[in-house]
Amino acid sequence: MPDALKVALLGCGVVGSQVVRLLREQADDLTARIGVPLELAGVAVRRPNRHPDIPAELLTADAAALVARTDIDLVVEVVGGIEPVRTLLLSALRSGKSVVSANKALLAEDGATLYEAAAANGVDLYYEAAVAGAIPLLRPLRESLAGDRITRVMGIVNGTTNFILSRMDATGAGFDEALAEATALGYAEADPTADVDGFDAAAKAAILAGLAFHTRVTAADVYREGITSVSAADIASAKAMNCTVKLLAICERREQSVSVRVHPAMIPLTHPLAGVGDAFNAVFVDAEAAGSLMFYGRGAGGAPTASAVLGDLVAIARNRVNGGRGARESAYADLRVTPMGEVATRYHVALDVADRPGVLATVARAFADHGVSISTVRQEGRGESATLVLVTHSASDSALAATVAQISDMDFIRRAASVMRVEGLPAE
């Protein structure tokens, strides 16, 4: 047994500084749980002179040299982004170092390359912190449910957009106003694109789908709509049908394929995800034998994310001490990703129409022509400012799109249709 396991930390921002704190404060407990001490042996940062809390002799701007050190056993990466991190982690894995990463973008773009390097070199690659922050989710999917057949994963996995949508729901604000509030409070970054356009959630959805269904899914496979076009009127429409709007990541197993998508959706207020507010995350997992499971907690933030990183660090350290290995990539199922056009959901469609006799009949005919069955219709307002609100039964994305395209050309339509998916309604 080694005297100590030496840890290299790549990145020391909001999460990395909490990793350093926990390594220090919990040193005795970590030693007892692993069997040997963890020793922080180096910290790679862009500007070493900006980290007065870290002993100067540990700091370096040369991440490649740190990763190459032969005395390093374990590497923790909390930098983010694709390069140079991919090169650094491949170098670490190939030189026999186990890796913990919180890098959802890299894992969703090219996890397979990292996994293969880990397997080829007999080392571990763990990344619990990449999805849903502190919530133990990837380990349950990969290990606890390994004897079951997961059919669906659906959740709120982006705290920034959940904060914005929660504010829009609570105050009636529009998207721009709620985003400004999120930015002011530090919930949104200066450039919020990755969050509000759904890239962050799509990367997480790809990782979840890959683990849940034992197949490879990359971010590019994920159908993605952000929340920038969600309007105060959409939120009000949702309220009118006792719903709220959430940005959902949804991964579904079909017979010989999977569907993976991120988009805003109306969900009933009675659904447990409706009550998940602010920056919290929550994920439902449906499995054939287990039934429905829910996991809930903090999806971001320095300390919660560091908790997940440390859990993985203990795991790879225990494996190093005990001579074992964690689960490798499991992609044997090798399933096709269903094109979004084939994916069926329910829809909420609001049509601003001139209120003339025969309009509803014409609209209903268009839905029927495309095989889209209508569940409910209600009319709001009268005369020239009427709105028809329809909720469909489950229909394919392509059928709904064709229906809306046909209706859009009709002379009584006053404005482009407002369409939003609806999830979590009781079974039809």
Place this chain on the structure above:
Amino acid sequence: MPDALKVALLGCGVVGSQVVRLLREQADDLTARIGVPLELAGVAVRRPNRHPDIPAELLTADAAALVARTDIDLVVEVVGGIEPVRTLLLSALRSGKSVVSANKALLAEDGATLYEAAAANGVDLYYEAAVAGAIPLLRPLRESLAGDRITRVMGIVNGTTNFILSRMDATGAGFDEALAEATALGYAEADPTADVDGFDAAAKAAILAGLAFHTRVTAADVYREGITSVSAADIASAKAMNCTVKLLAICERREQSVSVRVHPAMIPLTHPLAGVGDAFNAVFVDAEAAGSLMFYGRGAGGAPTASAVLGDLVAIARNRVNGGRGARESAYADLRVTPMGEVATRYHVALDVADRPGVLATVARAFADHGVSISTVRQEGRGESATLVLVTHSASDSALAATVAQISDMDFIRRAASVMRVEGLPAE
């Protein structure tokens, strides 16, 4: 690598028959996930002629002989109870077989002996199914949160009592009536003692506390109150303060000790545990860095429990194939269990009093004399049928008991005080 791993199953009731089904239906997936097939090599049951679905050549009434077979690699135990199971599992572990058990009673009474046998023989002992059925909970506590400091675990871990309390809340029924309904529907066993007297929940609490706090806790260490004395009046009192009554298992970390207890408690309707109905389980975990996490799902039933068993079976099989080992017992913290008298909670106290001038002053004085601070008081009714309802701030169990004992002797008290703990109120 072996051609196949041979599995012995001890017990084939509600859970065991689902284990057999999943082993059969998911055989190809399990093989792909483990690397080699799992082969059901023997099933020990009391009456082999009662299991027409199992090939006769697999069935035996001689569990000891099955466990002793040298070709068996892995043992799954879903029998329950202390003996002869302890002897059988020790025999399995000592002969180099890894074990999956769903046996909360045995693990809570004598888990240490089993753990030591597993460690001494270099094999695994997993038991996710022993607590909260299908919900991945023990693995997250043991592995995902291994780098954090867990401060509290609080949850609903017994479905039978949760069903009964849910029915009492929904219908106004008394305990006996709700128990009869639970029995008729198959939610309660013919002898419901283990559930309604809290023994089942106490065993689970002991297991949770041991894992969460890295210390040994046995069922005998757990303070335990069941729900048999919860009355319709208690439920009504809870409703009057926007609460409901749940049987809670609560494990708390103190500086150099832990408290572990199972008892009914009022919780606010706004608390997430209040919405956990019928036979579902849900557990909150608070950790220093991770914050609050919640796990929710089916806590019992054949298929959900079998899902957890199969997850563990895949884990021990993977370890067998890869040469690794799962986490061993972690009891280094070696913490004292706090006597219940020192444990502080809030209390709801209902006193049937003769409504005379000075009664409230006298009662309030008694609370003050014992250092129990009163948060709210309200009086229900007037004259000879008045009830004083007090909710205290946090007070030790012994101080509250002494207060109630003193008040009981006062001449204006018409009936024994009704006392119930209150959990989950906003911080004082």
